[in-house]
Amino acid sequence: MESSLEVSTSVQGAPEQLGSRTFKVVVIGDSGVGKTCLTYRFCTGCFHDKPEATIGVDFRERILEVEGERIKVQLWDTAGQERFRKSMVQQYYRSVHAVVLVYDVSNPSSFRSLPLWLEECRRNVPGQDVPRVLVGNKSDLVAAGKDRRFKRRRRASARTAQRGATCCYLLSSPLLSCLLLSSPLLSCPLLSRRVGLSRDGVQSRLAQTRLHGAQGSGSAVQNCSPLAAHGGASWRLSHERDVRCHWWRLTCSRSGLRIQDSQL
Numbered sequence: 001m002e003s004s005l006e007v008s009t010s011v012q013g014a015p016e017q018l019g020s021r022t023f024k025v026v027v028i029g030d031s032g033v034g035k036t037c038l039t040y041r042f043c044t045g046c047f048h049d050k051p052e053a054t055i056g057v058d059f060r061e062r063i064l065e066v067e068g069e070r071i072k073v074q075l076w077d078t079a080g081q082e083r084f085r086k087s088m089v090q091q092y093y094r095s096v097h098a099v100v101l102v103y104d105v106s107n108p109s110s111f112r113s114l115p116l117w118l119e120e121c122r123r124n125v126p127g128q129d130v131p132r133v134l135v136g137n138k139s140d141l142v143a144a145g146k147d148r149r150f151k152r153r154r155r156a157s158a159r160t161a162q163r164g165a166t167c168c169y170l171l172s173s174p175l176l177s178c179l180l181l182s183s184p185l186l187s188c189p190l191l192s193r194r195v196g197l198s199r200d201g202v203q204s205r206l207a208q209t210r211l212h213g214a215q216g217s218g219s220a221v222q223n224c225s226p227l228a229a230h231g232g233a234s235w236r237l238s239h240e241r242d243v244r245c246h247w248w249r250l251t252c253s254r255s256g257l258r259i260q261d262s263q264l
């Protein structure tokens, strides 16, 4: 198994602290959906020009400040190809704090695979309802709003995924909100406009965000996302069985990260 470690503290300029808490986040999804690019970008602030297929797992880390505390986010970028995962899968999920599921918005088959990935999660973290975040990557490959065929396909596959992903979180904790809304994203003018907040504003909203209720307990829907500030759109936290999923479509390209929201 090959692995590498890329540590970045530069994005927020926070020096690593001895004894800071570590959060393990596993990133899963079909091969080629962009897991390496996404995690690399998050940790280094740069786009990975020539990523190779991940063998086993690559580790990347970044220090973030959440509610006044410096925490270490350790991303496990796992191989999408079955032959490169093999018997390691159990290790990936050991003591995991959150799982990020990635699909490629231009590749419906990567979307249809989501229930299988969720099933893998369930098998490996039995009895634990870990937060799961769904990311649709490569939205640059779909001319938004123009390709009707794709939209129809996406709606159909979204319904399928919804059935499989009945317990999907989005922005399910301050940690994950920070993870996705941290400085590389906020430096993107489009997102700043959408959020309608300065970075400090976002951070302070995140500080007010609380994960409501524990795993699986009744209804836990809360208006919490900083994105709620944009145009009155209601972004909600949920882990109710039949609650609709909220999605981000995220583009990680050479020119930066771009984010679009949509509600299924």
Ligand SMILES: Nc1nc2c(ncn2[C@@H]2O[C@H](COP(=O)(O)OP(=O)(O)OP(=O)(O)O)[C@@H](O)[C@H]2O)c(=O)[nH]1
Binding pocket: 029, 030, 031, 032, 033, 034, 035, 036, 037, 038, 048, 049, 051, 052, 053, 054, 055, 078, 079, 080, 081, 137, 138, 139, 140, 141, 250, 251, 252, 253
């Ligand atoms: N157009 C576009 N291409 C992307 C984006 N993100 C990644 N890619 C490309 O998608 C290809 C696969 O990216 P990876 O990050 O290696 O995919 P992966 O999911 O880590 O793949 P495995 O390691 O095999 O599991 C590369 O050629 C990337 O340049 C994106 O947002 N837009």
